[in-house]
Amino acid sequence: MISFSAVSKRFPGGKEALRGLSFTVEDGELLFITGHSGAGKSTLLKLIPAIERPSSGTVLVNGQNVGALKPAAIPYLRRNLGLVFQDQKLLYDRSVYDNVMLPLVFSDHSPREAARRVRAALDKVGLLGRERANPIQLSGGEQQRLAIARAVVNRPSILIADEPTANLDIDSAGDILDIFVEFNRVGVNVLLATHDLGLVERFATRVLRLSEGRLLGESGAG
């Protein structure tokens, strides 16, 4: 469970990205966060893995106040989260397979178990045939799927994606969303940020609308 209470985030320049946000995400929920670019979606998502810390208020993830975590505890928090970054952050100096292997290198898995998990993750996003390829050789949609495979290889209970359909054509975007819905169906808590309202409308699910760092309202099945 993820719970925000009265969370504000002010950046050193004085820009206020989030203002007094409060909401709760139940286990197993699929939640969309929408708003124009600059509304604070990315900042909100970055608070959960403690990439940013709130200026005030508390962010609880599975009962842990992540804003107050010691630096040494943060890696262990992040290992339980699947993160898909806005700019994907793929490594182009290694194969698709090795990109997905990265999170398993520093968590304790036997090489055999790690290999099995990498294949399983690639299989789920439909990239099993491309494991020897370099990410640069993949299409935009395939690169996004690779980013998802890396996020889920550690089998996180919470999957967080920032604009995963940006820069994709409508068909590829639909495919990507289907993958997230699929993970949600097997019990993974999914948080998606997107500015594409047309896409959100296809799903009967809860939507948080942000504008200038404030919660404008909620809609959809809660």
Next chain:
Amino acid sequence: MRSWLRQHRLALAAAARKWLAQRAAALLNALALGVALALPAGGFALLEGLQALSTRSAIDPQVSVFMRTDVAPQATQQLAARLRRDPRVHRVRLITREDALQSLRDTSGLADVVSALGSNPLPDTLVVTVAASGEKTLDQLAEELGRAPGVAQAQVDALWARRLAALERVGRLALVLVAGILAVGLVAIAFNTIRLQILTLRDEIEVSKLIGATDAFIQRPFLYLGLLQGLAGALVALGLVWGALALLNTEVAGLARTYGSDFRLPFLSLGEVVGLALIAGGLGWLGAYMSVSKYLREIEPA
């Protein structure tokens, strides 16, 4: 425990790969570190050699007693006899002025000079070896002998050895200072090379950190890299020192032969070699640690 070992093995392998991937740069680095290390290591080896020399000379403390040239040979004989009875004296060797002239004549190239002299300018000499060593006895005896009738001058032969020892202490201090400065330089070199490595692997570090790698995990390959670079530097330094000593020893051998000695400058002992490797590796590690810690702090989000 097994997974801990595996993590370290992987980190070491990654470090070795990174190192070998840029052969030319790694080689130049090892050379730079090696030169920086060779200076204090070589100085240390030289000082060790000098110390061996000065302690060996100090073991045989002698006083040379030069008689006045106008003293009768009997007076010299009497003084020698008296000294032989002195409990402080171990041995007395008398070199008469005739013997001294003869040996000078035998020395190649000087025969003409000697014959041109006309009269013998050399004094009778007593070489007194002291039984109980100790600077005090030696100085006391020399002073007594200096005042004895017929004696022109009594000279402690170990004096030069003492001066050498004093010089060596100065050298040692200078060496410690040089070593200290170069150690700082070494850390700086390691810091910078690791910094460059980090910058080429920025993406990997950033992503690893974002998806749950601990700082220790990220640091590890770089620490090993620093260690490997330090060790390579030590290897180069040992090679340089060995070569320099070998070269010096060809000259030293010739010089020592003229003193009837088989003295050679010794190479560093096994313990010193290991010590050098440990220090170099440790300094490389330290530079790497400072570099990667600094970088991790920089990318740490607020």
